[in-house]
Amino acid sequence: MAGYKVIFHIDENNKWNLLLRNVSNLINAKNSDQVDIEVLANAEAVKYYDISQDLDTDIESLESLHKKGVKFIACNNALKAYNIKKENIFEFVDVVPAGVLELVVKQNEGYAYIKP
Amino acid sequence: MAGYKVIFHIDENNKWNLLLRNVSNLINAKNSDQVDIEVLANAEAVKYYDISQDLDTDIESLESLHKKGVKFIACNNALKAYNIKKENIFEFVDVVPAGVLELVVKQNEGYAYIKP
Amino acid sequence: MAGYKVIFHIDENNKWNLLLRNVSNLINAKNSDQVDIEVLANAEAVKYYDISQDLDTDIESLESLHKKGVKFIACNNALKAYNIKKENIFEFVDVVPAGVLELVVKQNEGYAYIKP
Numbered sequence: 001m002a003g004y005k006v007i008f009h010i011d012e013n014n015k016w017n018l019l020l021r022n023v024s025n026l027i028n029a030k031n032s033d034q035v036d037i038e039v040l041a042n043a044e045a046v047k048y049y050d051i052s053q054d055l056d057t058d059i060e061s062l063e064s065l066h067k068k069g070v071k072f073i074a075c076n077n078a079l080k081a082y083n084i085k086k087e088n089i090f091e092f093v094d095v096v097p098a099g100v101l102e103l104v105v106k107q108n109e110g111y112a113y114i115k116p
Numbered sequence: 117m118a119g120y121k122v123i124f125h126i127d128e129n130n131k132w133n134l135l136l137r138n139v140s141n142l143i144n145a146k147n148s149d150q151v152d153i154e155v156l157a158n159a160e161a162v163k164y165y166d167i168s169q170d171l172d173t174d175i176e177s178l179e180s181l182h183k184k185g186v187k188f189i190a191c192n193n194a195l196k197a198y199n200i201k202k203e204n205i206f207e208f209v210d211v212v213p214a215g216v217l218e219l220v221v222k223q224n225e226g227y228a229y230i231k232p
Numbered sequence: 233m234a235g236y237k238v239i240f241h242i243d244e245n246n247k248w249n250l251l252l253r254n255v256s257n258l259i260n261a262k263n264s265d266q267v268d269i270e271v272l273a274n275a276e277a278v279k280y281y282d283i284s285q286d287l288d289t290d291i292e293s294l295e296s297l298h299k300k301g302v303k304f305i306a307c308n309n310a311l312k313a314y315n316i317k318k319e320n321i322f323e324f325v326d327v328v329p330a331g332v333l334e335l336v337v338k339q340n341e342g343y344a345y346i347k348p
Contacts, residue, residue: 004336011134011232018243018275022332025309029330043134043232077141098145100138100230104122107228112339114332115231115347116243116275127250127348159250159348193257214261216254216346220236223344231347 005036005111009103011043013055019116020061027068037065038106042075042099047082049074049089059090066092075099121152121227125219127159129171135232136177143184153181154222158191158215163198165190165205175206182208191215237268237343241335243275245287251348252293259300269297270338274307274331279314281306281321291322298324307331 006026010019023037047053049072066072072093079086079095086095096102107113122142126135139153163169165188182188188209195202195211202211212218223229238258242251255269279285281304298304304325311318311327318327328334339345 004333004340006332006336009230022274025307025330026332026336029333035336042138075141098141100122100142101120101145103230104120104142104151104228108120108226110340112336113229113345114241114335125346158254191257214257216238216258217236217261219346220238220258220267220344224236224342229345 003034003036004030005106005109007038007040007103007106007111007113009113009115010039010041010045013045013048015116016045016048017058020058020065022114022116023065023070024061027065027070033069036111037069038071038073038111040073040075040096040099040102040106042078044078044082046074046078046084046089049093050084051090052088062090063092073099073102075102119150119152120146121222121225123154123156123219123222123227123229125229125231126155126157126161129160129164131232132161132164133174136174136181138230138232139181139186140177143181143186149185152227153185154187154189154227156189156191156212156215156218156222158194160194160198162190162194162200162205165209166200167206168204178206179208189215189218191218235266235268236262237338237341239270239272239335239338239343239345241345241347242271242273242277245277245280247348248277248280249290252290252297254346254348255297255302256293259297259302265301268343269301270303270305270343272305272307272328272331272334272338274310276310276314278306278310278316278321281325282316283322284320294322295324305331305334307334
């Protein structure tokens with residue numbers, strides 16, 4: 001077996017600290033090369049990726065986890081709903097057209113789903 | 117592959133607007149004939165199906181999504197717990213004896229799980 | 233097919249009553265020997281297992297469900313974060329090193345995921 005795959009789902013900004021701790025704990029439990037981790041933000045949670053918002057974003061943790069292979073994703077429907085410009089979100093964040101479709105596709109590919 | 121299957125889980129009334137946006141976004145991303153969508157409401161969230169409650173239910177969206185093939189389901193344990201009569205819930209809502217069992221059975225059949 | 237398997241995830245103490253009702257409803261819907269049920273608590277939700285906290289823990293329900301085969305699990309990262317001593321948690325509670333890893337491993341083994 002190749003390793004574990006998991007997609008974390010977040011749609012509330014007040015869950016980001018909890019989510020980042022969850023992801024760190026998972027990486028500490030398994031070596032990061034043994035687990036594929038994706039973090040999918042939709043609804044208001046995409047604001048956390050936007051440097052121009054005043055959300056106390058823990059950029060250090062995001063960058064550190066990204067360097068360990070964690071993929072951070074933003075839902076484009078949500079970016080549009082909150083008038084967030086793509087040039088304002090961190091460059092290591094990927095954008096997908098529809099966050100919910102990403103959640104479905106990944107689970108279909110065998111990813112576990114965790115909603116902190 | 118036949119298409120995607122997903123069950124949305126809701127147990128809090130203040131999540132309905134978010135959930136309905138999620139479902140709409142999914143249908144706009146995939147044609148509705150390529151994805152089977154079920155919305156399973158248990159706990160207090162079943163009240164949203166009851167016209168006699170004063171919950172600002174977005175009936176138009178429910179009906180429009182239903183016409184596009186989305187199945188809306190209510191947990192009968194929850195209906196009983198809140199003394200909701202079946203004749204008071206919208207006629208396009210299906211009732212299952214236990215919502216949690218439906219969540220397990222559907223995931224077992226390959227449905228993805230999303231909890232907005 | 234051998235039966236259903238499901239892992240319930242809880243990380244907020246105010247969700248325990250809802251979760252325990254969910255688990256009871258599932259057992260009432262299927263005989264308890266036809267469904268493997270695990271309850272995984274991480275983050276603040278592990279406090280509920282600690283008799284020394286003042287959380288109105290419904291010990292009777294926990295014990296009754298445990299006797300019906302439900303496995304209650306605590307995340308050790310969370311126990312450490314909240315300075316909870318293992319000797320203070322109920323003896324029928326099992327401890328895993330990382331709750332999120334347990335969630336991934338179980339889903340990989342075919343467990344359904346439910347987050348009340």
